[in-house]
Amino acid sequence: MHSVRLAPMRLYTLTRRHFVLMFVVFLMCFGLTLLIGVAGPKIIIENSYSVLNSGANASKTGPFQLKSPPLSNYNQQLWLICVIEMAHQKDELKRKFEMNVELKGVMQDGSIMHISDNVHRKSRTLRCAPPEQKCDEIIVVHLGYLTYTQYQINVSLKDLEDLVQNIQNVTFMIKTYNPTFSQTEIWFRFVFVVMTFAVTCIFAHSLRKFSMRDWGMEQKWMSILLPLLLLYNDPFFPLSFLTNSWFPGTLDTFFQALFLCMLLLFWLCVYDGIRVQGERKCFTFYLPKLAIVGLLWISAVTLGIWQLVNELQDPTYRYNIDIKHFQGMKMLFVCLVALYVLYLGFLLIRAWSELKNMPYSDLRVKFLTGLTLLVLLISMVILYLRFGSKALQDNFVAELSTNYQNSAEFLSFYGLLNFYLYTLAFIYSPSKNAVYDSQMKDNPAFSMLNDSDDEVIYGSDYEDMPLQNGRAIKSTSKYQDETDSD
Known part of the structure; x- marks a missing residue:
């Protein structure tokens, strides 16, 4: 029999009181960041x-x-x-x-x-x-x-x-x-960089005793998103004030686009991956998702690079006016966003309906959906308060940076995304007393509880055991006693 170690998630050990407390702490952290921003200087x-x-x-x-x-x-x-x-x-x-x-x-x-x-x-x-x-x-x-x-x-x-x-x-x-805001931005970006680095190290340290192949899908994705969040906060940002060059600003834009698109890809893969059991083939599972998100990333980066290159030659250049095919690019981007939303909604509905009788998988879907919807709702409120009904006008991108009023509008987005990833890292990390003893590592009950990837090899002793509600039914009292004791 092949032995593997399990990497259980803290998500399974939390009670309803813990979930309520976690959401309250999340909102308090975001609210504190917002208040600091309101008291901060004007951006422009x-x-x-x-x-x-x-x-x-x-x-x-x-x-x-x-x-x-x-x-x-x-x-x-x-x-x-x-x-x-x-x-x-x-x-x-x-x-x-x-x-x-x-x-x-x-x-x-x-x-x-x-x-x-x-x-x-x-x-x-x-x-x-x-x-x-x-x-x-x-x-x-x-x-x-x-x-x-x-x-x-x-x-x-x-x-x-x-x-x-x-x-x-x-x-x-x-x-x-505002030079005062620029100094404030440097400090807050530095704080977020330090916090993200600490969270990344703690998350990696919590998984050190488990083999990487035994991590759950969410845990694997967090190991990718947390380093990208570090780049999103841009540790190279102070270079913008030390050099008269376009490169630091372009690097910042590239990092932000990369992180946001990977976050979109994360949602697609998780909602589909929780439902799909067995091996996930690259062509059928990942390729459609990469195609949609990749085209979104390419269109965003293309507009940014096109604007930058032309502005270096001509400061009066405006891509939404001077590019003849801008309307076509805009329509392509809108269609890709609509396609992404429809695909994500389809995966969410299918996962919700197919996993509603599987308590652990259903819990994973409900938690991610609840927290993500909260973040999206707050983001839409902030966007509406900042831009109102003009958010979809042709000059939206060109005038984006000129419509900031105070530091709250900057800190709200950075704080929201950072605290969102910190919360996911806490939920998906193993608890301090996570079970990985050799007596439990081949138990299919814990494998189903913890790992959506189904990469755990159960062995011939368990292959014929029936499943009920996503958990294996033990045929002997030995396995029942082991489960009860934990």
């Missing part, structure tokens, strides 16, 4: 310039000469946003116009450098909906990292001569990250 600082000179019509379309305030690496990024205020009108106004932008950088010694040789000429759309006087914001320039201590930007509006009489004001806003 803004400098507004009302450049309209009411005496001359030409000034209503420029050229406008703008200067940014003195900047440091702690300002991280820069956005120049234009807001045109029109007279009251009855009908909606939608008008395409040309915008000329010239960008210069000021060195520490006061010398001025042209960031690009040519004046950038871009086509933009002016949208004004009654009865509002202010039209939609137009992002003129976005700099993903700051190389100079100050920037000079010259802007001219073309093809709006027939609307000059209706233009009441033109306002430019220069937005950057």
Whole structure:
């Protein structure tokens, strides 16, 4: 008979009181993080310039000469946003116009450098909906990292001569990250990195006495997700303030996309894996899931890299306006998200219906579903409070980083995902008094209780035992006594 050690989960030893206490602790940790964020500094600082000179019509379309305030690496990024205020009108106004932008950088010694040789000429759309006087914001320039201590930007509006009489004001806003928030972000990311590293070590230490092949599916996935969570918190983040380079920011974006997509893959594999017994073939089990999540990851990373590469050459570049096929990419992404949701819902319903009479497998499904739904509900509330009904507009991604109001909106997402993974690691880790004695390691009752992978070889002595509600019925009093004593 082949002997294996079992890796039971703490999930099976908890009572209802323990589950309630665990959810309360989870919400308290999240609430504490949220309160700290509310008391923290604003994420974005803004400098507004009302450049309209009411005496001359030409000034209503420029050229406008703008200067940014003195900047440091702690300002991280820069956005120049234009807001045109029109007279009251009855009908909606939608008008395409040309915008000329010239960008210069000021060195520490006061010398001025042209960031690009040519004046950038871009086509933009002016949208004004009654009865509002202010039209939609137009992002003129976005700099993903700051190389100079100050920037000079010259802007001219073309093809709006027939609307000059209706233009009441033109306002430019220069937005950057608050240096105080940048310092706060460094510290909180460092705290999350240390906490995640500690949780990862404790989780790995709790499984040290069990062979890796005898870990449950959730335990195997946690051994992957926890290191990815460490990268999601980005231990290399301080490099953004030590170097004037696009690489640290790109690395951070890559880590976040990788972790989130692996989390999506984790949900698919677990809900399907709990139900599927026996060997899981790569082609039939993993390939469909990898295809859906992989395409989501590729589309997200493609848009990010495309935006980065073009912004390095042209700071006025906007992928949702300047890419002709953006709508096609957007529709592909939406279809992939819809396909993922439908597939996940199908797996959840099937697992719930097939495992409802198997107490241990059913408990695994119920716990993961309850905690995940709680996290998703909180995330949707935060997104709605931040963006409202504008969350699905075409400019959502482009203006995402400019809509933060305070540190709570940053800490809420980071804290939510971190505490979610910490809770899963606690639940799926073996308890301190986990059974792995040689008398119990071949017992099929404990194998069914603990391991959804069904990789445990029971041996010929147990192959013919009937199963009832997911647990083996013992044919001798010896096995019954062993079970009762534990």
